[in-house]
Amino acid sequence: MYLFGVKKVIKKHPLALRWFHWINFPLLTIMIWSGLLIYWANGVYKIQVGDKTIVKFFPDGFYKALNVPFHLAKGMSFHFAFMWLFIINGILYVFYTIFSGEWRYLLPNKKSFKEAWQVLLHDLHIRKYEPPQTKYNGAQRIAYTAIVLMGIGSFWTGLAIYKPVQFSWMCWLCGGYSAARIEHFILTIGYVLFFLIHIFQVIRTGWNNFQAMITGLEVIKPAKQNTTTHEQA
């Protein structure tokens, strides 16, 4: 039934999750920015095929545009202060997700991988079929769980670089000091890629989905009601 003056909504994102999400955004930005200031001091990574450099991390123009050069001390002072806030926010998020039961809609299940493939084909306009979903579809479940694991990875590799003698076992598990530094860097590149895809998908999905991350409520459109009823059955 669709009553006049009444909206059917779904309580999509609990308040706590919205806080964690929006606090994480500037914190991760500061961590990536200060990390870049640190990385510059020994910015040696590149992708190379034979003798030919395909990608250099990073070109001089990129550094200059972002005012990166000669700010190692500044980068370290920010990185080692904001790391605490980033870690605390991450831990609170994980604990909330576990104890509230939200993990049920977040963790991938048996169907997720097949579903993620279907989502990909649908998003690329290869197939019309869109798999039914609850809070998140299979692709989202995988992506949002992966980002949590990546966070744990950044914490682990970060501590291994920060205190490689005191936490030598953590460093050892990373495959050594310089390996830990590379892994920490790759994870950061991963966040940037995640961010780009995330922004693109949010824009593509539209306003109703986006505003739910701020208000918590997503409006269920009459047409969509059928599919949800269908799925509940």
Added chain:
Amino acid sequence: MSRHDYFSTRIKNVSKASFTKRIIFSFFAFALLTALAIFSWKWLNKQPTEQGALKPLRTTLETNEKIFKSTFGENKLSKTYTEKDAVKNVRVNGRIGMLDSIDVNAWRLQVIRAAGDTLKLSMDDIKKLPKEDVIFDFKCIEGWDQVTHWAGVPLKTFMQYYHLDAQMKMEYMGLETMDKKYYVGIDMPSVLQPQTILCYEMNGKPLPMNQGYPLRLIIPVKYGIKHLKQLGTMYFSNQKPRDYWAERGYDYYAGL
């Protein structure tokens, strides 16, 4: 239907008016918090600096030092390597306070035991003490690392031999180059760590000039900035001795 069925537990009907109210309130709160975040960021960046770091960040670095000092074990050793792991071309970094030539016969290590009480030691005095090899992964604060081979007398052995027991109980050791243009301060637990050496050999040969001839510090639990070269003066204090890079915004502790 289970308690956690997504749709059954979360769908509700709301009036359009209350939905609009919710949207306005949420976005207002969101804008307010964004403004607060921007304001906090600007406030932080406008804070006065202390030794080259913004005051709140300097305080945090000092807090981090306290936290990670608690994980410091004097007997927690850096991983050691074999001679063949050590590189032949050892990277040279940092020329501040370095002289071009030194007359080793005239050179003396000045150990200031107390004001007006200085012990002056020649290279021979130092070389007669038991020598230890340390082959470890040297880590520069810039981010690079190198397995390098050093040898010299452990600082703890040195201090015990010269009866610097009262000095060992002090909080810090200060070190300065011969021209006093480069200087570091190190907490005593790190000084007494068994792999910390007064080093005069690299790869089995006397230290090259640019690696700190005749005597330098090798301290594997610290970044390279603390491994002072061309050592001239040693002193002790319960206050933090002056430290070249800590004065320029870096963490004083610089512990690994």
